[in-house]
Amino acid sequence: MKVFLQLSWFFKQEKKAYITGIVLLLMVAFLQLVPPKIIGIVVDEIDQGTLAAGKLLLWIGLLVGAGLSMYVLRYYWRIMIFGSAVKLARQLRKQLFDHFTNMSQSFYQRKRTGDLMAHATNDLQAIQQTAGSGVLTLVDSLATGGFVMIAMAATISWKLTLIALIPMPLMAILTSWYGNLLHRRFHKAQEAFSALNDKTQESISGIKVLKTFGQEKEEIEDFRRQSDDVVKKNISVAKIDSLFDPTISIVVGISFFLSIVFGARYVLNEEITIGELISFTTYLGLLIWPMLAFGWLFNIVERGRASYDRVSRLLAEKTEVLEQKDALDLIPSGKIGFQIATFIYPGEKEPVLQDVHFSLKQGETLGIVGKTGAGKTTLLKLLIREFDLKNGKVTFGGRAITEYKIKKLREAIGYVPQDHFLFSATIRENIAFTNPLIDEEKIFKAAKIANIHDDILEFTDGYDTIVGERGVSLSGGQKQRISIARALLLQPEVLILDDSLSAVDAKTEEEILHALKHEREGKTTIITAHRLSAIHHANLIVVLDEGKILERGTHEELMEMDGWYKEMYVRQQLEELVEQGGSLYGK
Numbered sequence: 001m002k003v004f005l006q007l008s009w010f011f012k013q014e015k016k017a018y019i020t021g022i023v024l025l026l027m028v029a030f031l032q033l034v035p036p037k038i039i040g041i042v043v044d045e046i047d048q049g050t051l052a053a054g055k056l057l058l059w060i061g062l063l064v065g066a067g068l069s070m071y072v073l074r075y076y077w078r079i080m081i082f083g084s085a086v087k088l089a090r091q092l093r094k095q096l097f098d099h100f101t102n103m104s105q106s107f108y109q110r111k112r113t114g115d116l117m118a119h120a121t122n123d124l125q126a127i128q129q130t131a132g133s134g135v136l137t138l139v140d141s142l143a144t145g146g147f148v149m150i151a152m153a154a155t156i157s158w159k160l161t162l163i164a165l166i167p168m169p170l171m172a173i174l175t176s177w178y179g180n181l182l183h184r185r186f187h188k189a190q191e192a193f194s195a196l197n198d199k200t201q202e203s204i205s206g207i208k209v210l211k212t213f214g215q216e217k218e219e220i221e222d223f224r225r226q227s228d229d230v231v232k233k234n235i236s237v238a239k240i241d242s243l244f245d246p247t248i249s250i251v252v253g254i255s256f257f258l259s260i261v262f263g264a265r266y267v268l269n270e271e272i273t274i275g276e277l278i279s280f281t282t283y284l285g286l287l288i289w290p291m292l293a294f295g296w297l298f299n300i301v302e303r304g305r306a307s308y309d310r311v312s313r314l315l316a317e318k319t320e321v322l323e324q325k326d327a328l329d330l331i332p333s334g335k336i337g338f339q340i341a342t343f344i345y346p347g348e349k350e351p352v353l354q355d356v357h358f359s360l361k362q363g364e365t366l367g368i369v370g371k372t373g374a375g376k377t378t379l380l381k382l383l384i385r386e387f388d389l390k391n392g393k394v395t396f397g398g399r400a401i402t403e404y405k406i407k408k409l410r411e412a413i414g415y416v417p418q419d420h421f422l423f424s425a426t427i428r429e430n431i432a433f434t435n436p437l438i439d440e441e442k443i444f445k446a447a448k449i450a451n452i453h454d455d456i457l458e459f460t461d462g463y464d465t466i467v468g469e470r471g472v473s474l475s476g477g478q479k480q481r482i483s484i485a486r487a488l489l490l491q492p493e494v495l496i497l498d499d500s501l502s503a504v505d506a507k508t509e510e511e512i513l514h515a516l517k518h519e520r521e522g523k524t525t526i527i528t529a530h531r532l533s534a535i536h537h538a539n540l541i542v543v544l545d546e547g548k549i550l551e552r553g554t555h556e557e558l559m560e561m562d563g564w565y566k567e568m569y570v571r572q573q574l575e576e577l578v579e580q581g582g583s584l585y586g587k
């Protein structure tokens with residue numbers, strides 16, 4: 001029952017609805033006592049031959065009145081209690097979503113998407129049930145059960161009531177034992193479901209890869225195994241779940257048996273009337289529901305507790321990228337400096353960046369090049385604070401970036417990541433995603449600079465073309481250019497293109513860079529690339545190798561150095577010539 005305490009903050013918040021709901025429930029519980037009593041009285045009057053038509057009508061009127069009142073009251077308590085429970089789910093869902101958007105990269109590296117989705121669906125549902133059906137079964141079983149027992153003891157026979165209740169402790173012991181078993185098994189079933197969820201999500205996202213590698217069969221087999229596991233674990237939950245009903249039926253059956261055996265003797269001894277015995281057994285019938293409800297209560301509460309624990313643990317995770325209390329509410333601007341002694345990814349041992357010191361004046365263009373895995377993207381992630389440095393700092397406008405509000409820092413930066421992502425929405429919405437109400441002209445302008453405007457106009461629906469999940473219907477280069485347009489629309493202080501021109505051809509690259517140069521006059525641009533032609537115009541080029549700066553300078557300076565850069569540059573020039581079908585010896 002701890003979960004009710006854990007949820008007390010919510011019950012307080014929805015005090016009015018819960019109190020109203022519970023009062024209505026209590027009224028129903030009380031009204032339920034009326035029909036059995038009337039039936040007993042009528043039987044006794046028949047038995048004694050005193051029943052007249054007028055009286056019978058009165059009793060029937062009372063029965064109908066009680067029935068109608070219960071109908072109305074039941075409708076309203078449902079709205080009050082179940083309606084509030086839906087609010088709880090909504091509130092937790094929002095908290096979870098806010099939390100997810102706040103968490104840093106390393107959180108998503110640790111957690112599996114399917115697992116997080118299971119938290120946001122299955123677990124919230126179980127918690128909602130606790131706040132709805134859980135509260136109902138608790139109050140109703142206690143109230144109906146209590147009222148009925150009092151009515152039996154006070155108005156009929158306390159002796160017979162005690163006898164009828166003899167088997168009840170057995171039920172309490174058994175149901176609480178089942179409840180414990182259920183808790184453990186339910187936990188395992190939830191975990192298996194999470195794993196399956198994860199598997200499904202991954203298989204669907206990676207369906208193309210799966211198919212190209214002909215791995216469908218293995219994948220189906222794997223899926224079947226996990227799916228079987230979910231079934232097995234749910235059956236083990238169901239096995240315990242199924243014990244509740246028969247146990248309760250047996251216990252109630254014994255109660256009936258005892259009541260009739262002893263009740264008949266009391267009638268013969270004239271301690272109670274036949275009508276009272278009938279009322280008594282009808283009351284006993286009314287006890288079945290509260291007892292069943294009590295059994296369900298354990299079930300619901302166990303699930304709710306497991307789920308609430310999981311959700312709470314998730315909400316308690318702290319993001320590693322923290323904002324200072326007195327962080328500046330100001331969009332940074334100016335010179336950018338990297339002073340990195342070492343950077344190690346959370347949970348790793350080897351540094352991925354070492355001794356990286358350089359700076360960039362406002363308005364300059366920085367080119368970062370180097371082999372795959374050299375640390376280029378890592379450097380950019382430090383600038384946008386996807387990760388924080390422990391050993392060194394990044395400065396922006398003369399201050400450490402940690403001194404700014406995270407939101408403000410990111411507002412200064414337009415980041416086009418390597419693994420760009422398009423939403424399942426129109427192209428227009430994808431570009432104007434940070435500012436849906438922006439003028440069409442501005443969208444067009446951004447698209448023109450990114451060299452995608454003409455392509456878009458060629459689609460049947462133009463800017464209203466829907467892009468499939470992850471933009472399946474577009475080429476890699478088109479997706480890259482839409483992502484660039486999206487970042488350009490912000491007119492950010494700093495534009496970061498993280499290998500964002502890799503899928504466009506050399507000519508388009510040239511055109512985009514040319515347009516960018518004009519557009520980004522006076523603003524800082526950072527470009528990482530494999531193709532050196534994308535950065536040769538930069539004010540500063542940094543060559544990274546295994547996390548360290550290998551060479552630095554302008555294109556001309558680097559060419560004079562006769563190092564990695566020059567070698568690569570010459571090689572790429574040759575490759576391009578060959579691709580264009582040219583020859584080394586003149587055109």
Ligand code: ADP
Nearest residue numbers: 109345348352371372373374375376377378379
């Ligand atoms: P580049 O952009 O130059 O290809 P990255 O900056 O992506 O290189 O990666 C540099 C190194 O850091 C690689 O060895 C990579 O495996 C590692 N790395 C990248 N991201 C993470 C991460 N989130 N956690 C741990 N290691 C990472």
